[in-house]
Amino acid sequence: MGKDIGAKIHGTYIFYGKIKSLFIEQILLYRYNGKKAVDYMKSKYSGYMGKLVEIDLGAETVREYPWSDKERELYLGGKIMAARILCDHLTGNEKAFSEENWLVIATGPLTGTGAPSSARFNISAISPQTGILASSNCGGSFGFHLKKAGYDALIIKGRCKGRKWLEINDDEFIFHDAEALWGTKTGECHEKLAELCGKKNFGRLCIGPAGENLVKYASVISDERAAGRTGMGAVLGWKGLKAITVSGSRSVEVYDREKTAAYIKKWVAYLKEHPLTGSQLPRLGTAGLVSSMQSHSILATRNYSAGQFEDFDSVSGETLAESYNVNNSGCLGCTIRCRRNVKVDGKVVKGPELETLVLFGSNLGNSDMQSVLDLNYLADELGLDTISCANTIAWAMEASAKGIWNCGLEFGKPDGLASLLDDIAHRRGIGDELAEGSKRLSEKYGGTDFAIHSKGLELAAYEPRRAVGQGLGYAIANRGGCHINGGYAVIAEGLGLNADPQTPKAKADLTMMMQNLMEAISASGQCIFTSYAFFPKALLANPNGILTKCVNSLLPHLGWGIRIMNRFPRMLAVNLPIIHHTAILKYAVGMKMDLGRYLEIGERGYNMERLINTRFGISAENDKLPKRLTDVPQDPDDPSTRVPLEVMKRTYYKARGWDENGIPTEKTLRRLKIK
Amino acid sequence: MIKVKLFGLLRLDSGIKEIELEAGAVKDIYTELEKASDILSAKKLDACVVLVNGKSANKNTRLSDGDEVSFLSPVAGG
DSSP states (O other), X not given: OOOOOEEEETTEEEEOGGGHHHHHHHXXXXXXXXXXXXXXXXXXXXXXXXXXXEEETTTTEEEEEOOOHHHXXXXXXXXXXXXXXXXXXXXXXXXXXXXXXXXXXXXXXXXXXXXXXXXXXXEEEEOTTTSSEEEEEEOSSHHHHHHHTTOSEEEEESOOSSSXXXXXXXXXXXXXXXXXXXXXXXXXXXXXXXXXXXXXXOEEEEOOHHHHTTXXXXXXXXXXXXXXXXXXXXXXXXXXXXXXXXXXXXXXXXXOHHHHHHHHHHHHHHHHHSIIIIIIHHHHOGGGGHHHHHHTTOBOBTTTTBSOOTXXXXXXXXXXXXXXXXXXXXXXXXXXXXXXXXXXXXXXXXXXXXXXXXXXXXXXXXXXXXXXXXXXXXXXXXXXXXXXXXXXXXXXXXXXXXXXXXXXXXXXXXXXXXXXXXXXXXXXXHHHHHTTOHHHHHHHHSOGGGOOEETTEEOOSBOGGGSHHHHHHHHHOTTSSXXXXXXXXXXXXXXXXXXXXXXXXXXXXXXXXXXXXXXXXXXXXXXXXXXXGGSOHHHHSOTTSHHHHHHHHHGGGOHHHHHHHHHOGGGOOSOOTTOTHXXXXXXXXXXXXXXXXXXXXXXXXXXXXXXXXXXXXXXXXXXXXXXXXXXXXXXXXXXXXXXXXXXXXXXXXXXXXXOTTSOBOXXXXXXXXXX | OEEEEEETHHHHHHOOOEEEEOOSBHHHHHHHHHHHOTTOOHHHHHTSXXXXXXXXXXXXXXXXXXXXXXXXXXXXXX
């Protein structure tokens, strides 16, 4: 390993200015035998800042991590870059709460370039919730400021001696004592960080009490946006790192400024014209899906025992917009602006996303919208993932009703949930047990059949028995029960298109394609909401039209065609006018890109994540759903209303080039240049 | 009486959440809704997903007293 490139000056680490690059080159020659140091110098590609740094919290040292242009071409950035770094480091023996658990905060090449919805960053590490690879994506402005400081990624190793927060100003890394911040909620912590830094224009992220107290599903909060899933807040809490601030004086360069600006203008116009990204999301937010989910019987209700909630309109996006929404806003540089702003205790705060609305609403049998707004705000303040938190409470309510665990919680009674969230975050009373999540609770008390998780991660708001492709996605997703990482097939099964939601046909192939696509979008630094505009306006704006009906009817029969495209993505050596993501990489980054290459990068990322997980023991037997969803029909009179998981899994493994045990074959790994 | 409920942008644009009216078929509702708001044009209603008592329906679906008809704007994204 290389030497440190910083010097300790009263607890401050300052890079060696102009002689730095020479010194780094020398070090990097030691690092990877057989590779030329020049490979790791500044990137030939624009968009990137060309530098990744390792931060050793225990030793309080900082050094550059080697990363070549070849690696940029293979992995782009974000979660795939993080997966490569962790794939090179993890053996399968590392625990979430250990010094060997590196936490990678990574941006993509488009972060900060002005490309639509590109203010994203990703956090990856081993999850305390699942024990396998985690990734959690976040908006806000932290990613942009990280790049302005000159970094594409931070690799955080070890554990602080005591409690710290880290201030990054360009090349300066300062470790501060965090005793005064410890115990603060995320909003107060954000305010204090601004005072301590004395800055207005900077990026910040922090954990709340939940992360400090190692709640398994603790989130990381940045500008009221959350890297919510998989417990990354608990990893930072164990490391003793309360917060990171970052500011910089650099700028993100683009390859062809004129063409980039023109293309962004064209893309923004397209997004504004599109019915989803131009009207639906800005005006109703993701919450606008509630009523549609109700109509398709996929609205998680009372711990996924049903797909419809009799009082759904009380917690619908329309009601939110009519009676609670103050205005909408967006992450830095986003034209979609899906964020709802609502009032809680007279203060304007971020409103709930769809997942939170459903899981604190219908899934708890709760029709009190204001209570959902309050719980959403409180969860963010405490640093709790709303999805896992609400799901765990739903399990507890059902367990209590069944007499399995008499915790006193009841469906339809939100009173007292605010203090319960506080107890969870501080691990008091039953909150201490709920802080472990539904998997561990059900293994302790019973009730695993209705513990709604996969691999330890609780599911999102879509009840999958009436959208079976989404059910497959939940089961096989690399990070556990996630709708996005699972491919979001539900968009073709009722939300957008309306292909037969009960058939397993083509769902495995569709899921794989969507996963690869979203993996690449995330790695490039963009919000996946830009992908909703992939579905042409002509299809979405007219669900009763002949064209849409034809597509809906044909889709289940096109699995073979999607399979061929998945297997031979290089056939798709084109840039489609509806998929702007590939062309922008050419103009802003200067990287040769087309749809085929893009999909292949996504496929590479997905397989690398799976490879890491197999080292931690993941195989086909872990790709599962609770029995409620696979064995019990939602409609007792219609046996098709359950998830036919095994048949879809077999097809999916074949399509992925994995063996029957769900392990990527050597041939697949070599084809994708992972090995 | 038939209870008609609107969802999505159709509801936000028209300001109509729910109305009750007489109708023998879904297509009869079109006429009444067009009268109720300029926003509720036949073209916009044609683009909606229509449900009668929670089940998929179309313009020609017959209605009985007490039925509930929902018009949902096409949506996606979560």
